[in-house]
Amino acid sequence: MSSEDRLAALEAKMQELMDRQAIFDCIKRNSRGNDRFDVDLVTSSYHSNGLHELGSQQISGREYGEHANHAHGMLFDNNLHNVTMHMCEIDGDVAHAESYNIGLFMDKGSETGRILAGRYIDRLEKRDGEWRIVLRRATVEIALEGKATLPNGQPLPGSGYLKGSRDRSDPAYERPLSVESGGRW
Structure with missing residues (x-):
């Protein structure tokens, strides 16, 4: 293998690693924005035509931050979205990701809380050099509630x-x- 071939292979691998990190950062940025009620941060994780499927609703990525803030604010004193296991497949400027999540929610009054666990199933696209969500489908697979002590x-x-x-x-x-x-x- 020539030096040029080795360099090209190294550059391709470096680009793949940079893309993987940018995709994971986008997914984490969305969760952080939800927890801090930072609408700009949430919105920045979606392309302008992005959709967030929540239950049977489809919400525009541009509107999801406000929607989430309203719902979380009405029901909970605090919330934390934890992104855990993460996998993604990258094919050029399109990626499909599956990220496990654990949502912790402190009910109003802070005496009880709940845990919701599920997955974010995302299609992301790289446009103008930036990875953002085009479609997010969220599952809920475990729901628990109890005293908050x-x-x-x-x-x-x-x-x-x-x-x-x-x-x-x-x-x-x-x-x-x-x-x-x-x-x-």
Whole structure:
């Protein structure tokens, strides 16, 4: 194999790795945007014609952030979407991804909570050098609910733990990070 062939193979492998990371970053950006009520972050994970299937509804990617904020805000004090196992197949500028997710939801009043686990099944496209979702289909395969207590049996309110916020005042947005920001339970 010539030096040029080895270099071309290395460049192709590097591009594949960069694409895989960009796809995973897009999927995680969507979840982070949901949890921080950051509509711009959620919207940035969809192409302008992107769709999000939620149950039997199909919601425009441009509208999904507002829809999710409204639903999460009405029902829950907090929510965390965790993206776990992730696989993707890339064919040129089209990718199909399957990402397992675990959604943790603190009901209003913070005394009970629920866990929903399922998968994001996504078709993404790379347009103008950027990977975004064209179609997201979300499954729910496990749903649990119960008391929301710490291992010592105490409720979160009054525990003194750092509490995230659903806006840009969340400590994750602070640069540089300090011990001054954020509310407490």
